[in-house]
Amino acid sequence: MLRLFGILLGIIGLVLTGGGLYLITLGGSWYYGVAGLLILLAAIRTFRGEAAGLYLYLAVFLGTVVWALWEVGFSFWPLVPRLVAPIFLAAAALLLLPLVSPARGRPALTRPFVLGGVVMAAGFAGFMALMFLPHGVIRNEVAITPGTVSAATQAAGGDWTAWGRTNEGLRHATVDQITPENVGQLEVAWIARTGFVADQSQQLQDQNTPLAIDGMLYQCAAGSQVTALDGATGEVKWQFDPKGASPYWKRCRTVAYFDPGPGDQCGPRVVMTTTDMRLISLRASDGKPCESFGSQGTVDLSANMGQLVPADPPDPNATVPAVPGFLAQTTGPFVGGGKIVLGGWVADNVSTGEPSGTIRAFDAMTGAQVWAWDLGNPAITNLPPEGETYTKGTPNAWSGFAIDEALGMVYLPLGNATPDYYGGQRRDFDDEYNASVVALNLETGREVWHFRTANHDIWDYDLPSQPALADLPDGKGGTVPALIQTTKRGQIFVLDRRTGEPIRQVEEKPAPQGDGSVEGEYYAPTQPYSTAMAAIGGDALTEARMWGATPIDQMLCRIAFKRANYQGDFTPQSTRDTIIYPGNNGGMNWGSTSFDESRNIMVVADMRMPVVTRLMPRGTFREENPGFLGDAHGALSAQFGLPYAHKLVNFMSPAGIPCLEPPWGTISGVDVASGKLVWQQPAGTGRDVTFPGLGLQNPLAFHVGMPALGGAFTTSTGLAFHSGTQDYYLRAYDTETGEVLWKGRLPSGSQSTPMTYLGKDGRQYIVLTAGGARYNPNDWADYVIAFALPE
Template sequence: MRENHTPPASRSRTAVVFGIVLTIIGLVLAVGGMQLVSLDGSWYYLITGVALVLSGVLLAASMALGAWLYLLIFICTIAWAIWEVGFAFWPLVPRLAPVLVLAFFCFLLMPRLRGGRGRAACWSLAVLTLAALGLGGYGMLQPHRAIKAGKAQNTTQAVSAPTPGEAKASTWQYYGRTPAGTRFAPFAQINKDNVDELEVAWTFRTGDIAGKGAEDQGTPIQVGDSVYVCTPYNKVIALDADTGKQRWKYDPDTPDTGIWNRCRGVGYYDAAAYATGPGAAALAARTADVAADSDAPPRETGAAATRPVVNGAKAATDADVAHAVDAAGGSCAQRIFLTTLDARLIALDAKTGEPCAGFGNRGTVDLTAGMGEIPRNFYMPTSAPTVMRNMVLVGGWVYDGKSVGEPSGVVRAFNADTGELVWAWDLGNPAITKLPPPGETYTRGTPNVWSTPAFDDKLGLVYLPTGNSTPDYWGGHRTALDDKYSSSVVALDIATGRVRWSFQTTHHDLWDYDVTSQPALYDLPDGNGGTIPALIQLTKRGQIFLLDRRNGKPLATVEEKPVPQDVQEGDRISPTQPYSTGMPAIGREPLTEASMWGATWFDQLWCRIEFRKMHYEGEFTPPSTRKTLQYPGNYGGFNWGSASIDEQRGYLFVNDIRMPQWLRYISREEADAPNAAASHDGLHVQAGTPYGVTKNTFMSPLGVPCHAPPWGTMAAIDLQKRQVVWERPISTLQDTVAAGGVKVGVPVPIGMPTMGGPISTASGLVFFAGTQDYYLRALDAETGEVLWKGRLPVGAQSTPMTYVSPESGRQFVVVTAGGARQSPDRGDYVIAFALPQK
């Protein structure tokens, strides 16, 4: 045996330092472990903590027995970790990484200890441990928890490029490209073979950088040779589709809300296709009068001329005549519709950007008409208006969690030529079909429609995704009609606005499970050579409901399942909730203590303790005065970004968010305290109810989510087989800001929460940009493999779009990039990618 020639003093100091480190770690784990055991949690941390303390004391005394004890801890930890989470990579990282790092130093130290032997063996073990850490580091750069497509699931059909005629006719006219909201583009110029050649074709800066409370979530539309963009502050800009050069810009002078500035899109209408005004004689008689009173504002700033508003039928009659003047003069034959954060509906000439004098009053309709009192920022349309036939449909966002009796969730259809109110759907009073009677208002506090509808013109139905009644987390005051239409998809008759059918995704919603995604309409093969008109509705719950869009009946099995009933006194709860068991559910596996995660041993232990402290019985755990865990959280699941359907392959593409939240009822006195700060996150005052609510995301003290990754994925679902084809984490840590304000800088594909939605093309590509790293990605529709990614100057929250220019014949993919939600980097970019010109 070779003698150990390391000086005794050196051996002693090294062992003492390492022993002290182990002892401190052990004490922390033991104390936390004791608390966890008292909450009926895992015994691992208590046992390991005590063993580490003993090991540390022995090592500080330079006794080899301390190293052997640590080796036993090391082996037992590996066994326990595999027993608890199997071989899932990310759950193993915080369980094994600490013991591996400590084992490396322990093996190096062993030959220096009294009675220590086998320097070569110990160093070999240290090298093996270091190699294991290296493999772990490599593993962190690979995607995990991915479901890969199998050959049996591949249903790809041959796809041909569109003919030149089809290419010239291509438009992205609606928020979801068509009224069906499938975000499917029948173009194949950019395909799997050449997508890696994509380059920036043009970039436009809007000059409207999103500040506090503002986010760029807009999807441009394209008609003919123009692309139309709106900014978070409601400015509208028309761009040349080939060059990105500005054609006109309109500024409605919308006040900054400071809390929720959004503009997800604009609407387009061809007035010439729906000529409705009065006859030529009336036109001739009124032309001079209307022309004299229709001063159009300058293209850059003409807000003052749009401030007067039309508020009823008489003013609309005058607007009828003014519209006829527009049509006769050739102006406003094509229109862009904009809703503003201060509740205006504005019609602009698509060619010039000037307000349409014949619409409402000088181009503007007042959306506050009939609404009653609206405190500042309590009502604002944020999603694109829906143009259907010769009408424009408008819903609105209401301030979450403020009080009972907030502004109505009424949905209204206005004549797209004149601005006249055609019909209104008041969810709380079916008798109101237009403006309320004098002295009355639309029913306050009803469910609203803040996201984007879809419509089927052939069936004559428009499909509305509804929210829940205000405030979100208390329902003791809600009416039967509130409960009937809350968190549902509702089909209205396009012509009359009357309800034809409704389907509810959450009964008596106490969790803010609004239906936020646009319904997607798709003709599903029936297996006999025909099709069934289907509607696919995503939900925040991660549930996907497949319905017959003619009558709302489920095409895939929906089961009512019992849910927890321990509701707070004064409220009520539904005994069952609907589960779409005939379709895959994405990211809704119930949380357990073993699901808890962290960047280190310590914050994982903290998350376990907090999980055990909270009340959690699944996704329908009722809110209460106890701290309650909600998963999926109120962000989703699926949110407003909505789905895309490859209409040729029958694949549904969805991206999700996996961010649990905790919430707790607080007393009326606490909620009403003068220093209480109310916000979209944090405190919901819920004035008029017995309780306020305090809530936030469930994060560790290090700012890391308390549950294991991924926290956001992209998935493909075969709509005929009704099974997942592939699923993969989406987004990396590259641009995530860590502690100290420094970006991680390493593209770890952990799967971050997503925003926006995907689009798909006939060439088998899926484009997505709503990640927290700064990329537009192109994925293989059949496998989910990332075929290309284009770097963006800042992150994006928007859904991209694509079109084929009628002038050049080039296919462009366009995305707006104003900054990812959690990033300090902000911008004002509209970026178009295309293949190199030849």
């Protein structure tokens, strides 16, 4: 046993010595190199059966404890890679001492050492047990400012009439049967199966929030198939399958509802879009297309959007038809003022000259196009001149819109001009509008104002979230109409939605410049920060924040960090490995915001995953990837038409574990009246996550906080519900404190934002779709699940 333990220490010592000495040359921590050498010496003497080898390892362990506490204090997850494995080895060393022969230094009394080994083993077990509890929970004492529930929220009554419950995008419900006192009694009321499975191997992902109107639910599956269900029983009333085909990014986050009033031959309608660019109006009564809308119920959305992309040289002037799916509908449509307003998702980073990001509005009765906003050519107010298209490759709006019918405005969260990661050939209007909130006149489609959240964006910091329209206290006894915009950066911008002027202070701060490796690129000297609002995540990375399950993979992450180009926020792209944090997924993403109007608290989910990127000169890319034509949202981006391709991967250890310390996702409550963080919880556990390459699901609920997808909704009774974790649960939080009051097990993962409504039977239901958690290939599904209090 001593020899085996000596061999184990020797392997560990060799790896730590080699890696640690290299880390020292990179300017990193000396701990690993010094500890590795000492462990190597301990291994040699232990292999010889000498007690001195075990003593030496125990001395290294004590030094490790001192070093760990000096570097990270008593923060639990940062201590795990620093201490858990060393504690296990220390327990083994103490328990092995009685096996040493007296001639090799065995102590006269071994019982204290055995007892110490048992204590160390108990400490190891204690560390493991603590992994099942949440750590890093934040609760701040913030005085809650009473707020005012908007007329739109009150008018929705017991229904959920739009993606964000109303067009204000607040996801706040006044239905009040379920309270903090009785939420623990929630049980499954019914489960429905739609038959449309979210097979992620086909890029299908279920991210839908159903609508609930007049006792009926309207849900769309990832392939744009719509199902109408009885809201009280889950009985399927009708289904409509548009049989759309698209190779990329198949999602349907929402449908819309339009009631034209009495006398219309189609009656109330469910308005939907498809991934292959069709706008369809269905009768809410039976799911049949409304013949008076468009052409027998359908409008072609691909017209005038520009369908050619440049081919890669040798012929720089050659063009090839765009692969189907370069333009798709994933979020929307949105109906307000008798108009259907929509944007679209454009395949990222394949080429310049991709389809236009133009925003269009259609008559909700007839389907006729009534206006268009082409930011590259404001002279076009509806259809482009004969034989022309809208401006290609402009920043697009793929996430949700918000509408204020009283002000007559629609608010758009814009992304980037694609490709995202090289801006040396950007047009002036691209830079002016990238990552901007834009307000358009709902009647005419003309711009009222815009506000940019990132300057010369070369990081894919699209605005991914639906703006939230809330009336905030103005400090004078009144309110100001505000727009709250969350970002991938973790910044929260609060603007006057009438003018676009910041209500909460925004400062331009100096930003890092490039390393000179990227020809033709230029860099914004400053970047905007919402300094009066709490930032969610996004703290600067340091070597000490690198993580891993053991000291070895933590050391390897430290080496990768020190080798890479990293200058903090907005580190520019480079031809060498560059760490970008927050990454292109966020921060906050499409789950958007829930805003408790009665308490002025917003609840958001975020993810924390640095990425490693690298620009590849065109010649190098062509040599290494012959015949590659582009993959939307893949690790490799061709960026045809530009001098550089691009590669992006998550910053992971060789063991497939994130190099950043947990949590990797959180649920947070922010007091918008003061701008302060009220509470924060890790977003669920590692249970149900599939081990990379093995296809096995983790049964252990380590409370690390996983990257959170989907958003939350809040209720007037003080509850917030969220289901978009990697583990299979719906959770209820106390909106004021963040305490988890209840959780319900799901048959599969959920990426959706849940919702609530009052059924025809008078019961309050909470409904979500569960089609499978992202990155988990085991449990693709087609569930619609309702929870309610016992009858």
